Structure formats: structure tokens, C-alpha cells
Amino acid sequence: MPEIDHVLLVDDDHAIRELVTAYLEKQGLRCTAVADGRAMRAALALATPDVIILDIMLPGDDGLALCRELRSGRHRAIPIVMLTARDDETDRIVGLELGADDYMAKPFAARELLARLKAVLRRTRMLPPNMQVTEAAQVIGFGTWRLDVVGRHLLDAEGVEVALSSAEYRLLRVFLDHPQRVLSREQLLTLTHGMDAEAFDRSIDILVSRLRQRLRDDPREPRYIKTLRSEGYVLSCAVTPLGSA
């Protein structure tokens, strides 16, 4: 019996609060909308939402400060989706570093927001990451590679930047969040799908082989992502958060 998901929206724009609430309620979710950090704390005292949408530009404590506060407090388990201005890559990056689960650039389509919310909820419910080892680390080391979370690219042993497509990055993040743990194709598909709402129809196998190519991994004898026939894939090396680049 699925219960109704409860969304807490923190945005200082009155019209956006009203419109998002109307839309989400129309879609069958419950939505509490507040204007700032103080109201957010009051709302959290009353009820624990399933997901929080945080606008970055807020009067008083801004979204980044609130995100940090949430992640260090007793509500640390609640997934957060940040709303950023489209131009501001730094905000987005900082938001992800502070532990936001996803971000949406304004202007966004309500449909897209809904898709993200559902994806985030699905992800957190389905497979909680291993104690969030990689959360808040700007650089994650594995094997001879380093993943720069801020720039969303790999660095090889010589420090050469190797770019990743969005889908490859998402898949790699899933593997790095669950090292040495067998992930089924279905799990991988669910976990990678939805962080961006773009159509993502390729099978996980193609994506894995692309990621192996990126990691210069031999598909017949892979060092990083091993295939377990009929079971799925596993990242076979250890993962170390390296802090800042």
C-alpha cells in the first residue's frame, strides 16, 4: 500500500510556491510550501517530509546553508533536490558537494521536477548507499583513477582529464557509491535513470561497455567493472574519498 509522498518546498517566490504545490497535489503528492529557512525548521518540527526541494536564492540563510544544516542534523536522511539558477554552475556543484541528491535548473518544467522527485525517492528507498562514503567528497579515488565530482570528469594517473557523458557519469557514481557490491541490471537502470530526465533507453550493457572504454578497461578481462553472468555487475576495486582536488 503506497503512502502519499510528502514534499517540502522552500522557495521565496510566492507564485512558484503556489504553482508547484498546485501541480504536485494534482499529481497526487502532498506538498508543504514555505518561504525561508525559519519556516522550513518550523515545518520540519511538525512533520518529516519524504523529500525537500530547496531553492538556493533565499532571504536569510540561503539554500546552501540550509542544505548543510539538514545534512548535519537529524534530518540527514531526507533526500534534497536543489533549485539553482540556470547560469550558476558553482551553486549546483556546491549543492551536490553538500549532499544534495539532485538539482534542477530554473526555469524548470513541472513535469521534469516530478520525474526527478520520483527518481530521488525511488533511489533512496531502493538501495541506500554504503554509509554515504563518497558523499561530500570532491574527488573520489578508485584504482589508478580519480573522479572529479565537481567537474564531472575522470583524471588518469598522469592527471589528464577524461570526460564522461552524463549517463556514464551517473553509472559510475552508482558503482562508486556501492563498491564491491553486486548490482543487478534492473537496479542499475533504476539508479542511473532519472537524475536527468532526458530519454535514456540504452541498455545497461551498452552503457557499461562505454564506461569500460572510458576507463581503458579490457572487456574480456576487466579490472574495474566485472560482469557476473545472470547477476549483474560489480565494481571490484576499493573506493577512497580524497576530499578536495
Next chain:
Amino acid sequence: MNTTPAAGVSHMNAILPLLRRLVPASLFARLTLILLAGLAAAQLLTTTLTIDERNDVTMGSMIDSVETDVRTAVALLDRLPPGDRAAWLPRLARGGYRFLLTPAEAGPPVSAPHSRRLLDSVTRALARDHAFTAHAVPGNRERLQVHLRLSDGTPLTVDFLPRRGLPLSPWLPWVLAGQLALVALACWLAVRQATRPLRLLAETADALGPDLRPVRMPEQGPSEVVRAARAFNAMQGRIAAYVDERLRMLAAISHDLQTPITRMRLRVELMEDDSQQQRLTEDLQQLEDLARQGIGYARAMHGKPEPARAVDVDDLLDSLVLDYRDGGADVMLTGRCDAPVMTRPGAMRRVVTNLVDNALKYAGAAQVVVERGSAITIRVLDQGPGIPAGALEAVFEPFYRVEDSRNRDTGGSGLGLAIARQLAATLDGMLTLHNRPDGGLEARLVLPFSRT
């Protein structure tokens, strides 16, 4: 008959460009040439005048001495026995004249001024005791011969040779050449002093990149140069402030549009009427693209330059193309670079993205081709309508629109290429557009290849 003036004109027409071509192009060469020619001419004139003057003075004193010398010589010859006269002749000869025992000849009248002065002198010396005739020698106006008869009837000729300049000292040409060299050196130094600030000014103005970030000219040197440098720097400052203000305004407007656009998008999605919903969403998408590109442009023009890093260009292009393909767009990548490159990956990604977006917008598909020679060439090819040859450069201007073929219906904001070119410049690259021979457009980004 009237062909002559025409021919003359055409002759002049042929000569003038030739003359113009002979005149050196640079101010440095012109000033040096003028100063050097003037000073050399003055020097030459002075030398000539000095030598002439010296010759005149010595000639004058010679002519004065001629009167007594000739009178004495003629009196001596007159009194010598006729047999001894020939032996005395060489002893009586002087630098300017000699005595000959030859009979009179005829010749043109004396006309040269120097010869007349001589003749006056000779007249004063001889007229009292002798009858004489005088004439110039045919073929040499300055040579004067005076004929008389001695008292025994022997003919005597005084042959005045044309005057010759006094011999110059052997060291004189060297001194003159040395002097000329000194003058040339001084000219060169002076002209260099005058033209160097101009060159510096041109270099500084050239260094002012398309981003219009001020490049300061050093305010030092002679007072005129300092003043010019100050004015130049102040002008740059004003340009920078002006551009900065406009870009800030563009960024602010674009940024502030995002909240109302977000509201509108949400409102549209809550609307019941589906027929209008789709159109409104498209309109809003256009508005949103415009706002985003406005910010992108302002940032490309005035953002902090991204640091250069070692980047695998193949992975960068491959991942970029895969993102398009994952999104359902028809984008292909061919060719490889096969070497890490020092570049600014964010800017590079943005340039290629804008070019691919453009190709997708006008042709529906894009092909990215990369190759490495002495430089890295990234081509984005499409099979669209292309761009009229005359507008291939103009489309890089913000908000420029090609008539008809790329109109507003296609939803371009006209900033994508401007941003791309701006960023290409920060990569030290060159971005150009070309119509392909078989139709379609080629956007060509040429980047320097610097190994890591």
C-alpha cells in the same frame, strides 16, 4: 594632334605609381630617408662651396701674380739670344700657363669670365711694349692663348691652361664619409626614438582582444609619449567600463527573467487547454534559451578565464556526442586526436556544443570530425541550407540574422555563434564558417596543438 597630351598624361599615370612604390611605406624609413637626404645634401653643398671658394681665392692670387710674372718672362725671353730661348721655356712655365715659340693661330673670342680676368691681367702686363692678340682655343672655352712677337720678330704664345681645382688631401674623402656615417647614425637614433612609441601603441592596441579587457600601455618616456599613453589607457578604461556595464545589464536581465519564466512554465503545465499548452511551452522554451544565452554571452565576454588543463580531446568529444545521442539527437563523431592536449575543457565543450546545437537546429543532424596535424581541427558539418557567402562572417555578431533561410521561426537567439567565437578566442583558436561544396555548412574550429 591631340594624342600628345593624352600620351603625356598616360605617361605620368605610369610614373606616379612607380614613384609611389619607390617611396618606402614605413614612417621610420620615410623620416630616415628625408633627414638623411637633407643632411647629406647640405653637407655636400657645404663641401662643394668650400672647395670652390678655396679655388677662387687661390686663382685670384694666381691671376694677380700673372701680371708681373708674364711681364718679366716676356722681357727675359726678349733679351735672351734666340738659340737659348727654347731651353728657358720650361723654367718659365707655371702651374696655370706655359710659353711656346709657335706662331699665332686664330680662334673664338675670349668669353669665359675666368679667361677675361686673365686677359685683363695680361693686357696690363704687355700692352705697353707689345702688340698681341688673344683667343680661346676651340673645344675648350676656358683655355686662353695670347700671341705676340718678340722684338726680333720671333712669335711667342702664352698658353693659359683651363684652371684646375687644387688637389684634395687624400684623407678628405674619408673624413667626409665618416661625417656622413655619423649623420646617418644620428638620424636613425632620432627617428627610432620618435617611431618606437607608435609601434608600442599599435602593439598594445593589437593586444586588446575581442573580450576588450584593457591592456595598459606603459606611461613612461618623453612627455608627448606619456600623454598619449595616458590618453590611450584612459580610453581603454572607458571602453571596458562601458562594455562591462552593458554585459552586466544583459546578465542581470537574463538572470531575472528566469523566475517569471519558471512561473509561466508552471502555469502552462497547470492549464487545461492542451492545444495552447504546447505552443506556449515552445514560446517559453525560446524565451528561456534567449535568457540562458544572454547569460552565456555575458559570461563568455567577462567571466573568469578557466585554467588550461591536460585533456583527452577524444573522450571530451565522444562523451559530448554520446550525450546528444542519448538525448535522441542525430550526431556522429569521426576521427581521433590521439593525444592529450593542454586546453580549457569547459570552453571547448561549450564551443562544440553551440556549433552542434546550431547544426541540429538548421539541418536536424550534425557530424563532428576531428583531426590532428600541426593543429587540431574540429569540424562540425551539417547538410542544412548553409549561409549566403556574404553573411558567413556577420553571423558571428550577436543577434545577427540571415534573411529568410534562418528566421525567427527556427527559434535561434543569435548569440550561440557569438559565444562560440568568444570562447574560441580564449582557447587561442580560430572559428570560421564555410559553405560545403556539396551543400550544408561547415563550422571549423582550429586549435593550437600543445602537447602536455
